[in-house]
Amino acid sequence: MPEFNQDAFAAGLTQLRQRFQIELPQRLALIDAAWKNCHQHTANAELLDELHRLAGAAGSLGFAQISHLTRELEQTLKHELVPIDSYLQQCLQHNTW
Secondary structure (H helix, E strand, C coil): CCCCCHHHHHHHHHHHHHHHHHHHHHHHHHHHHHHHCCECCECCHHHHHHHHHHHHHHHHCCCHHHHHHHHHHHHHHCCCCCCCHHHHHHHHHCCCC
């Protein structure tokens, strides 16, 4: 089995984080579009799935605040619809590590 190369691992993780940052606006646009497709008082599966994936990816890559905000919104939307505009702006503001 090859020896673990910490430098290669760190470089790969940095690339993943950079890609996450670049793709975040697009992911938030998907969430916004799914939000606009929701019915009056029910979050659809597409919206909840996108939020769940974003929360997991953000947490795995060290974007703790984005992960926390997204999980919080996901849990809230499972019970009721709430405005998400401020959430989307907060995620963009926390797009650093």
